[in-house]
Amino acid sequence: MNITIRDVHKHYGSFHALRGIDLDIASGELLALLGPSGSGKTTLLRAIAGLEPLAQGRILFGDTDATGLSVQQRQVGFVFQQYALFKHMTVADNIAFGLRVRSRKLRPSEAAIKQRVEELLALVQLTELGGRYPAQLSGGQKQRVALARALAIEPRVLLLDEPFGALDAKVRKDLRRWLRKLHRETGYTTIFVTHDQEEALELADRVVVMNRGQIEQVGTTDEVYDFPKTPFVFDFLGTPNVLPGTVRDGRVYVDGSSLPLDQTSQHPAGRVDIYTRPGDFRVVDAGVPGIDAEVFELQRTGQRLRLTARVTSGDLLEIELPHPEPEQKLWSVGESIRLRPANFSVFPQGATRTDSAPDPLADESIPGSGVSHTVAEHRARARN
């Protein structure tokens, strides 16, 4: 079932939780709502379920307007963060609940319910545990019971609120993989909420990045990671290094050096912030264009080499390099190196940062740096 969301607003008192959400969700899609706490992602999920009345806007399930429908009428499978299993019922009774509460006309026979419960228990790999009570289950098992219970009613859409939030790291990874597989097998349109970018990128087909009640960017996992539209998205999907710079004549000047910009797209002019990810840097020879820095700290952790470099302006860059070859000479602290970011994004200065350092390259203050970042968004790739 495809879902269309149009201009949805939600207020809690004076707090504007959702500010005009427009979103199209394709049938069978696995979609992540990603954002920090208070970004409105859970509110949006609950609004789709019908658990939050809306101040404004419409939600369509397929071609039918679901805005005015009650929770019961929407027939959605909602999995709560704390599972909300019925503690006084066995696992099997929990799963059967949605079928047993149906009106006599729509209710399957007790034998059919039993069979359906058995199928669902098998699907979530809990065949032996139908007679147990929720208190006797582990967190991961509870999560799967909650999922089976939601699937029992053959929902039009499956909604998961922080599905792995309450689990430990190992279980979380297993369950993530399992959920991906389940989604492939069942094909339910699935929307889940998370604040963990890794979880969103690993699991989802598409990611909706939310911030302060608005959608910052919608795209495939590759799109949002490789082409973040706003500093916020860049920031949220990884810890960025931010260097102040200036854009002039198709090049970006940063800390005494300059890098070419991709000429095919538009750039913000003037003072900019250059966003890079720790893994984007390469150490290059002195002749190649790059940023001069000095090794400040060096640390080997397993497969990675973590390097903190100090550029001329004094800013520190966090850099992650692949594990060095055994014969390779490692840099020593204080040594001068030249760094070249293979990928970087350029945003107008101060789009998110308020404490931007003075730009040593800027010989004049260039107007236009206050351009709204949603208009002047840009992603550049340096060519080698």
Add this chain to the structure above:
Amino acid sequence: MQRNAVITEAPWVRRSLIALAVLFLAGFLLLPLLSVFAAALSKGISAYFASFAGSDTLSAIRLTLLAAAIAVPANLVFGLSAAWAITKFEFRGKQTLITLIDLPFSVSPVVAGLIYILIFGAQGWAGPYLISHGIKVVFAVPGIVLATIFVTFPFVARELIPLMQELGTDDEQAALSLGASGWQTFWHVTLPNVKWGLLYGVLLCNARAMGEFGAVSVVSGHIRGLTNTMPLHIEILYNDYQLVPAFAVASLLALLALLTLAAKSLLEWRYADQLSATRRH
């Protein structure tokens, strides 16, 4: 078992604390209770049973059971609705409602009784109208029931509000999302979640309903055989120097209270598995 010296007290401290608690309980709770039975049985077992033969006594027992039989179900419904409203909905005046529920705890029972005299008495607001229509509230059974309901009002609600607040609304929302109606959600999800708290509240409510003295005393008028409940009857007997009957009825009242506690323990023991299974982690 090895004990950690850092987190436990010295043995003599532990023993004296336990001894103190036991002594206190024995001196202030057990001994008086036993003395009631001792005094009731002081003239022998036949004198004890003879105390219950009088029609006034029997009618007092009947009235007490009747008042409890009306007040407890009424407060079960009131308490459940109040707790439901307070914990599941957001509305104006919620704090005021919570304070109002506590009112019977903070107001002296005598004042509670006087309130009903003021409203339903012969000189009260609604009294003359009701009396002219042949309805007697004060100095009659309805007044006693009303006073009992008033003083026992908070027990069920007070027990349920914190419990339901802790449980939150996730379970109910889950049930609704699975297609359950409001009533099905209440019956199959909310009620089972709170049944132990509810039972405990009902038992406390019942114990108080049968034992209430002050408020009932004001509205009762002490008409023997008509408006005397057991506690009132005990006082009258005692003031008449009929010590054995007084203590015999008192022992029965105490026995009813003990029975209530026994019922609670029995249920807890009988459903221990379920109780632990339904507890939150």
